[in-house]
Amino acid sequence: MAANCQFAFAVHLLTLLAHKAGEPMTSSALAASVNTHPVVIRRLLATLSRAGIVVTGKGSQAGSRLQRSPSEITLGEVFRITMPASSAALYPHGPNKRCLIGHNIEGVLITILGSARAAFEEALGNYTLADVLARVAEGADEIPKPISSKAAASA
């Protein structure tokens, strides 16, 4: 299975929402394109909603839509939201603190990895949802066939 699909899933569904340009989509419709379970999408949407990226309505005929213009949402932001800097320990059992190296290396590593992660996020910050949508649309010629059945109505 794939590791940490959170970010990929998020970008995927946000791109779908961007493509729909304001028209709300249901979690089922989004799930159909992402190829996963609607609840997985709803969990993600809840996170994105709390972060102010999307708005989701409740009740019948509801759905989700972007809260901002696609050109104002960067992948860096999406990454920060979906993959928050984990405070997970670097070592399963921690290094041996009674050794010179072991005693100090954790802090050094955390600092260095932090700066690297910042570079990663900055690189992602160069792309907006609008960019992604444009790139996706470029390859539109090669679509094998239109999406079918019930999914066709929404995706």
Next chain:
Amino acid sequence: MAANCQFAFAVHLLTLLAHKAGEPMTSSALAASVNTHPVVIRRLLATLSRAGIVVTGKGSQAGSRLQRSPSEITLGEVFRITMPASSAALYPHGPNKRCLIGHNIEGVLITILGSARAAFEEALGNYTLADVLARVAEGADEIPKPISSKAAASA
């Protein structure tokens, strides 16, 4: 437990080797400081050896040492070796190819994530093992007590 300690373990043991300045260390001694099992260290050393970072001797009185100067080994290189770009799928089941977005987004994401990873590695490339060792040594005042018993002889 901590995720993917490979990189942290590698930097840790390489820093130890750098600290020893050419004197070979056994996997047991390294394991004592990293706080893990010698076999885990040996697995890592095998990878680092294949990549030309360390040399490991066999037989009694053997051990491992750096193959290059600590100032010529960057963390970017270590990262690339220990965490090779996984060809793991971005999606557990793949996106729905019959949808415009689903059909094209994977390639777009791979490209973008690739450039972000490059930025990450480049940031790590700014640090060498010598830098790490220097930073670790800076905090040397705060060592609680010298490492004890058999581990003291080697670490």
Next chain:
DNA sequence: GTTGATGTAACCGTGGCTGTTACATTCGTC
């Protein structure tokens, strides 16, 4: 009130990774 949607808790199954054991192999030392 019915219908169709969300939000969320709870649980299962799988996969990956560390840790561990076991064993063949290799080299220095006596």
Next chain:
DNA sequence: GACGAATGTAACAGCCACGGTTACATCAAC
């Protein structure tokens, strides 16, 4: 040449994270 100490590697166990799934309360439009 035998012994001891170390590596290299395969095989397995245990654990944990995460995606997938079910279930259900809630909410809004009609």
